[in-house]
Amino acid sequence: MPDPAAAPPLDEMVDGRGGVRPHWRTLLGMLGGMGEGTLAERARRLDRAFEDEGMAGVLPGTKREAAWRCDPLPMVLPAGEFAALEAGIAQRARLLEALLADLYGPQQLLSEGLIPPDLVFANPGFLRACRQEGVAPAEPLLHLYAVDLLRGPDGIWRVLADRTTAPAGPGLARENRRLLARVMPEAFRGAPVRSMRPFFDLWQDALQRLAPLDGADPAVALLTRGTHDPRWFEDMLLSRELSCALVECGDLTVRGGALHLKTLQGLQRVNVLLSRLPGARLDPLECAEAGTGGVPGLLDAARHGAVRILNAPGAGLAEAPALPAFLAGLAPRLIGEDLLLPSVETLWLGDPAARQRVAEEPGWRVGAEAATRPPVASVVPCVAGDGLEPRPVALRMFAVFDGSAWRVMPGGLARIGDAAAQVGALPTQGLAKDLWVLAEEGADIIGPAALRLPPLPIRRAPGALPSRVADNLFWLGRYTERLERAARLVRATQARISRGVVLPREQAEVAALARCLAHAGFPGAEEVGGYSAAQALPGIIAAAMREGGPLPGLADRIAALTAMVRDRLTADMHATFTLTLRTARTEMLQAGDGLEAISRAMISVLRFATAVAGMAAESMVRGGAWLFLDLGRRIERAQAIASEVGFALDQPPARIEGGLRLVLELCDSIITYRNRYLSVLQPAPALDLVLADESNPRALAFQLAAISRNLSEVASDADGALPDEAASLLAEAEAMVALVIAAPDQAVAAAGLPPRLEAVAGRIAALSDAVTRRYFALLPAQQTLGLEGAAPAMKGAA
C-alpha cells in the first residue's frame, strides 16, 4: 500500500490546473482591490481587537494571556460541500448518541461483541456513576458535539477526532466572526456568507426545551471551570450568546434533591446545566477524581431528573481514541444507515493483526490504544508578512441537538498550522480562520424560525447575582479606591518635598502625610521623622512603585478581579478599565526614581480611577452588580477619610491650619472651599465640607449616606442592622462637626477629634466585615469521608 503521506496536499483555493476555485473568487476579487500592505495591517488590527476584547488577558505577561489569533482571510466552504458535511456530522452525532445510550444502558454492543470491552471498561471516560444496572439512561446524552476534520489529497473530508465532553470553540468561532466583520467589513460585501446568529438562537431555545418536564420557565446555567482556566473567556462569551447564568461549582448547591444557585436573594433553582467540566469532576460524592471540588449530590439530582446536565457527564466515553475503528461497522446496527462521514484510518491496537500492520506499514501515528494514519491536510492561503502563504488547515465544526434534530453550525473554526499535529489540543491557542459557509443562490439564509417563547414578565429587581460575583465586585471597588487614594497621597507628598527641603510651615503636613502613607501600606513610611522627611520620602515612594511594591500589587489585584467579573462588564467598560490600568501600571514600573515620571504615573492612576467611576455611573444599571461595586468604593473611601483627617488634625491647636489645608487637598475639596469661603481657612467650615456635607462626593457624610442607601437596597426588608449602623456613623460625623461649630475655640475642638475619627474608622472596618459575613458566605472547606477515614472499619474477622 502506498504511503498516503507522500501525496502533495490539496489546495483549498486553487484547483489542479492553477485556476481559482469558484467559491473563492468573490473574496479574491475584494483582496485585489486592497492596497499593498493592507492585509498585513488588517492582521495587526485583528490582533489588537482580540487584545482589547480581553482575550489576551488584562495584564501583559500574566498567565491568562491566550495566544489565540485569527487570520484576516476566512476559509470558504461552498453551499453544496457544507450540505454534505452537515448531513455527515448530524448522522455521526446520532450514531454517537445511540452508542452512548447503549453503553450507559443495556450494553448490547458488548454482549454482541461489536466493540471490544477494553474501549469501555479500560476507558477512564466511562463513568460508572452514570450507569445504573437495569435502567436506561436519560436521553439525550449528547447535546453539543464537535468534530475535527481534515481533507486529504483525494478531496474527501475525514474525521480526525470526535469531541463529546465539553467541546471548546463554538464561542470562539462566533467571536472570530464578530471581530472579522469589524476589521474586514469589505470582505463580507457581495459574499453570501451564512450568519451564525440563527444557530445560537436555536441553541438557546434548545436548552429551554431540554429542561426536565417539571418546571415552567426553566433556568439555564453555564458551568465554567472558573476564571483561572484558559477556557473561561469562551465560557463567558457563550453564556452571553445563550443568555444564561455563568456559574462555578462553588456557586451551586444541591438541596432537597434539586440544584440551586446561591445568590444574594437566596437559593434559585437551576433546571438545565450546560457543563464545561469533564463529568468526573462534577460530583465529589460519586467520583474520586473530583477531589474536594464539584457539587456534592449533583449527579444524584440528575439521576432523578431534577436537573438536566448537558452533555451528560459520561458522554466523554465517545472520545475513546480507538472507537473510530468500529464506527463504520456500528452504524448499520445502531441507526440502520451507512456511515456518511468517514474517520481517518484508525486501528485498535488491542488486535494483534493491527499491531502487525502498524509495524509493517509506513505512516502510522501510534498512541496508547489506537494508531491513526491521517492524510496530508489540505492547505489554505494565510497572511504571512506582506504576502500570503499556503498552510495546512483542519476544521472544527459544531452541532447541537434541539430535542428532536441535530443542527449544524454554518461556520466554525478553521485551525491553521501544524493543525494535523495538534488535533487533540484545545483551540485556545494558535492561529485560526473564520469558517465561511456560502449560502445557496437565492436560498433563505435566515434559518428555521426560533421557538416562540411566551413574553417574559418585566423585571426590575436585581437578577440572580451569585454571592461570589458580589464579593469580587465589592473588592474591585475597594482596591480601585485604595489605588486612587495612594495616588493622591503621593501627589500631595511630592508637592511638599520636591524642592529638597521642607518649608517649616509644612513640616507638620509632611509628618501627617508620612503617617497616611504608612497607613496606606508604603513600606518604611512609618519611621519617617520631621526633618529627614524630605530625604527619606522620595525613596519610599519610588520603592512603592517597583515590581512587588504596594501600588503595582494593587494594580494586579484589580486586574485579576476585573477578569473575574468580566461577565458583568460591557465590552467597552472592560476595554476602558484594562487599557487605562495597563498604562498606569507600565508607567509606575518604568518610573524609577524620577519625580516627574512618578507624577505622570499617578495622573494615569487617577485617570483609571475616574474611568471606572464614570463607566460605573453611566453604564451600569443600578442593580446588584453596581450596588456592590459602589459599596466597596464607598466603604474604602469612608475609612480612608476618617483615618486621614484624624492624622491631619493630630496637631497642636496653634498649627491646625496646616492640617486643615491637607485635609482639603486630600479630599479634593480646595476649590469648593475657596468658592464658598474665599481664602479664610477655619476649622468648622473646612470640617463641615469634608466630614458632614452630604453633597460633597469626597466627604465622609456622602460615603456613609451612600453605604446606608446601598445596604438598605441589598438587604430589602430582611435585616436593617447594617444600614442602621451606616446611618449611626453618619450621625456621628455630623455630631463631630457640630461640636467644632459650637466650640469657643474651634482649633482646640478640631485638634481633639482624632480619637473620635479613629473610632469611626474602626467601626467602618467592622461594618465591612459584617457585609462580608452577611453576603459573601465564606463557606468552610469541603472534605471527603469514607475513603481515607475507613481504616478501622476494614479489619477482617479472622
Added chain:
Amino acid sequence: MIYRLRHVTTYAYAHSVDLAAHLLLLTPRRLPHQQVAQASLTVTPAPSHMTEARDHFGNQATRVFLDIPHERFEVVAEALVEVRFPDAPPAAATPAWEAVAGAARGSRAAEFVFPSPLAPLVPAATGYAAASFPPGRPVLAGLLELMGRIRQDFAYRPGVTGPNTQVAEVMEGRSGVCQDFAHVMVSALRGLGLPARYVSGYVRTRPPPGGVARRGADQSHAWVEAWLGHEHGWVGLDPTNDILVRDEHVVLAWGRDFGDVSPLRGVILGGGAHGLWVGVDLEEVEGPVPA
C-alpha cells in the same frame, strides 16, 4: 444459615457540619442464594433528602443529604439475611485456567479483567500468582492454592495499612488486613487474565466453644469472587481466612475494588477533624425466619 446483622457507623466532628452528603452501600444484595428478609437503614440526624438507586454493578445504593448543622452522624444498618451459597464444583471438574481467561473477554465478566485504581496490574503480584497456575491446571485448583498461599505468606496485622494502600506495598511488606489481601488476589488474578471482583460484606466470627459471639468484635469484611467460566460462574474465596464462601459470609456489594464499594463515603462542609467508630454484629438466628 440465618443471620441478624447490625452495623453501626458513627462520625463525631470537632466542629459543626453545615451540609453533608453520604453514599451508603450498606444494604445486603439480594441474590439467588442470599435472601434478604428485612433490611433497614436508620440515619441520625434525620436526612432532609434520601434516595435509593441501584448502581452500575447492581448494588443497592442509598444517598442521604443533611442540611441541618450537626456534630455527630450515625448510620445503623440492620438486616435479617439467609445465606446458603452452593458448594463449589470439584476443582478438577473446572476448565483449564487459560480457557477461562480466553472466554472472559466475550462475557459479562469482562469488566473484571481490567486493572482498576486500587487493584492495578502489579508484576510482583502476577508473578506470585503464576506459581499456582501452571499450564492446563483447572482454574479452581489454582485459585484454592493461591488463596492458601496468601493466608500462609501474609501476616494479618491491623494498622500497618490504610484504605489507600497499594498492592505493590502489600506485596513488599507481606502484611495487612482483609482489604489488602483481597486487593492482592484480585490484582494477581487479573494479571493472569482471570476475571476477579472485590466483595464487601461480613463474616461471622466463630463463637468460642460454649460461649457467645462478642458484640462489636466483628467488622466490615472483604473477600474475592473469581470467575470459573460460563458453566460454573462466580465463586467466593476469602483469602483472609482461607475458606470458600458458603454460609458464613453475608454479601453487601461487589465492584472492581474497595473504591467502588466503600460502605459509607461522604462529603461534608465544615466539621474539622473527625472521629470514627464502627461496630458490627453478625449473629446467627435459630429457627425459622420471621416474616
